[in-house]
Amino acid sequence: MVHRTIKIWSFLAVILLAGCYYDVEEELYPNNGCASTNPSYASNVLPIIEANCYACHKTGSVLSSVSLEGYEKLKAAAQNGSLLGSIKHASGYSPMPQSGAKLSDCNISIIESWINNGIPNN
Ligand code: HEC
Known part of the structure; x- marks a missing residue:
């Protein structure tokens, strides 16, 4: 049970970090967007x-x-x-x-x- 909770939390952490990564990249390099x-x-x-x-x-x-x-x-x-x-x-x-x-x-x-x-x- 404990292991499963840890797995779920690491999974969520990866998703959240990936989301942040894109946000930051767009802020740093606004002109690299296709728009x-x-x-x-x-x-x-x-x-x-x-x-x-x-x-x-x-x-x-x-x-x-x-x-x-x-x-x-x-x-x-x-x-x-x-x-x-x-x-x-x-x-x-x-x-x-x-x-x-x-x-x-x-x-x-x-x-x-x-x-x-x-x-x-x-
Ligand atoms: C693997 C090698 C290679 C790569 C990578 C490459 N080229 Fe070329 N390119 C060539 C060769 C060989 C020619 C033919 C001209 C010559 O004989 O040197 C050429 C010709 C050209 C020409 C003149 C062609 C014409 O029809 O007038 C342009 C412009 C050009 N390349 C643009 C690019 C651009 C932009 C890139 C990157 C997006 C690129 N090439 C990537 C090898 C390459």
């Missing part, structure tokens, strides 16, 4: 590109001759349409990340709003 209308290069866009694209697209990478490292290079890809075309798997573009899973809808929407907002370097 964000004002993503910044440094805090929202760059982490996505670093995590999913830099393996092949850092300057000097042997895996691709296309560099997306730094604001200016990413801006050029954003302006010529290849950035959005490739991550959305649009026809006429090579689907990216190459041989990897498509980015989440949330991450795609962050990059898309950043481009629609004029590609700010903030």
Whole structure:
């Protein structure tokens, strides 16, 4: 009986802690939510590109001759349409990340709003 009570309480504790974890994360990183209308290069866009694209697209990478490292290079890809075309798997573009899973809808929407907002370097 005692053991069962402990089990139930630990179970509830895990659920409650998980709930807190999400609350806190949303407070700390409000712009990472998909509802964000004002993503910044440094805090929202760059982490996505670093995590999913830099393996092949850092300057000097042997895996691709296309560099997306730094604001200016990413801006050029954003302006010529290849950035959005490739991550959305649009026809006429090579689907990216190459041989990897498509980015989440949330991450795609962050990059898309950043481009629609004029590609700010903030
Ligand atoms: C596993 C390696 C790899 C990863 C990861 C990767 N790419 Fe690529 N990407 C390539 C290769 C290879 C090419 C072909 C260009 C070349 O020959 O270097 C390419 C081409 C591109 C191009 C030019 C394509 C065109 O149609 O004009 C863009 C833009 C691009 N990638 C964006 C991205 C983005 C954004 C990510 C991350 C979301 C990404 N890539 C992840 C390997 C990769």
